[in-house]
Each structure stands twice: as C-alpha cells, then as structure tokens.
Amino acid sequence: MGLAASQARFLALTARKDDLELTGQQINQSRMQLANVTNNLFTVVSNLEPDSPEAVQLQLRINALQSLDKSLELQLRRVDTQQQAVQTEIDAVQKVIDKNIDMTFKTFG
Secondary structure, three states: OOHHHHHHHHHHHHHHHHHHHHHHHHHHHHHHHHHHHHHHHHHHHHOOOOOOHHHHHHHHHHHHHHHHHHHHHHHHHHHHHHHHHHHHHHHHHHHHHHHHHHHHHHHHO
16 A cells, blocks of 8 residues: 555544444443433432332333443443454554555655
8 A cells, every 4th residue: 555545544434433423422421411310310210109100100210221321331332342443453554654655755866
C-alpha cells in the first residue's frame, strides 16, 4: 500500500473511531437517563403499599427499563469491541506509514 493510500485509510479509520466514540457516549447518556428514571420510580414505589395495583404496575415499568438498560449495555460492549478492532487496524496502518516514510528517506538520503 502506498503512502497516500495508507494515509487515506488512516484518516478513514480515525473518522470511524471518532464515530464509535460518539455512539458510545450517546449510549452511556441514554443509560444515565434510564437510571435516573428508574431511581425516581423506585422512590415512588417505596412510598406505596407493596401489593397495590399502582406499585405492581410501577414495578413492571422498572423491570422493562432494566431490560432496556441491559440491551443498551450489550450495544455498548459491541461498540467497545469495534473500537478496539479499529484501534488495532489504526496501529497497523500507522506502522505501514512509518515504514513508507523511512524507506523514502533512505532512498533520498
């Protein structure tokens, strides 16, 4: 791979990594919002009679929010895995670029 192609690949991978980082931040923000809502629901449920219909319905909502949080956690793991793969490829491309630069300077030096 030539220097220009390596540099283009490096820039594309860097953009992809940045995109994955943004996605990870958005997922974390969603999880924080879910945690706040869940916490508020727990507070409301604690003030109700445990067997009341309202408490049961709120507990069902809490369970649904917790399963949504687990789904978001899985998405975050996938994004983290993709980030690691992209970083590995960035490192490999950077080595190719460094070798191309060294060979160019040896040729002209």
